[in-house]
Amino acid sequence: LPRVNxxxxxxxxxxxxxxxxxxxxxxxxxxxxxxSTAKMIIHSHERTQDHHITTFHGPPFAQIRSFPFWxxxxxxxxVNLWLENRELCSPQVQTIVPNSMSIRQQLKLYxxxxxxxxxxxxxxxxxxxxxxxQPHAIPAKGGVIGFVxxxxxxxxxxxxxxxxxxxVKQRPDVHFIVAGCDxxxxxxxxxxxxxxxxxxGNIDTSDFYQQLDILLHPAKNEPFGMVxxxxxxxxxxxxxxxxxxxxxxxxxxxxxCLDLTSPVETWADELHRWLNKKKFHVQYQYSWxxxxxxYIQLYKELKV
Numbered sequence: 001l002p003r004v005n006x007x008x009x010x011x012x013x014x015x016x017x018x019x020x021x022x023x024x025x026x027x028x029x030x031x032x033x034x035x036s037t038a039k040m041i042i043h044s045h046e047r048t049q050d051h052h053i054t055t056f057h058g059p060p061f062a063q064i065r066s067f068p069f070w071x072x073x074x075x076x077x078x079v080n081l082w083l084e085n086r087e088l089c090s091p092q093v094q095t096i097v098p099n100s101m102s103i104r105q106q107l108k109l110y111x112x113x114x115x116x117x118x119x120x121x122x123x124x125x126x127x128x129x130x131x132x133x134q135p136h137a138i139p140a141k142g143g144v145i146g147f148v149x150x151x152x153x154x155x156x157x158x159x160x161x162x163x164x165x166x167x168v169k170q171r172p173d174v175h176f177i178v179a180g181c182d183x184x185x186x187x188x189x190x191x192x193x194x195x196x197x198x199x200x201g202n203i204d205t206s207d208f209y210q211q212l213d214i215l216l217h218p219a220k221n222e223p224f225g226m227v228x229x230x231x232x233x234x235x236x237x238x239x240x241x242x243x244x245x246x247x248x249x250x251x252x253x254x255x256x257c258l259d260l261t262s263p264v265e266t267w268a269d270e271l272h273r274w275l276n277k278k279k280f281h282v283q284y285q286y287s288w289x290x291x292x293x294x295y296i297q298l299y300k301e302l303k304v
Contacts (some may be wrong), residue, residue: 007031016207018079021047033177034076040298052302053095056088056103058223062110081236088114097122100224100245112181117300124226125288131210133235135279138213140244142173143275146212150207156218159191166268168195177211179203209234214274219244232284239270
């Protein structure tokens, strides 16, 4: 990329993750001691120690405090709690940016002392390589529903299969396409289903969404959910759970956000309702340029 200088800090084993965090943080600190200037703004996306602004992408590790004692007493837990506290509460930290409103609420709950540093969420952008779904008539008994997610248990694949098993009663020719999961791992889940399905495995999803009529994402816990905004940007509506951070991007014109505890019949009815719409096309555009401009505004407010 033009005008972007990359400084490599060596290679380290990725696991255990807490030790990788420590190593990376130490290398960043040493590099900054040698190269930082008075006017340098340091923006981190990791568990570092010298930043002025940090972006927080996932649920706070501090939620482990509510777990049983035996899950909290390991070295891993203690180091991760220390790293997270240092990332959020160090005196030089001026701004903490959550990537969704749900993450912001969790940060306020577990770290009330950082309320003044917490900004409003800045959502991730979507690349310009996503191919567009062309508006078309959907067969009365058919339609194509998509699911994406390597971490399929957390992202709700089992519930999605139950929803599809209900939807097929109304639309016997409906087709379910799954991407991102290892087909050999999830194939047993489809052993007795009555609907058509395709397991694509780990693919480049830039041209995946154009094949869909709806993205189904009943995730149990999703800090944001990039697949949701990628689908929206391709013109595909999304029916998602209220456990997704990207629920903030769903409007009645873009999809539906349902309570995770809603019965599968409710989910199936909502899919059926969307499939009955006439040649719909979702409008959504939020690029990485939008994201970068939001951060530039924050940079201007920093005191370095």
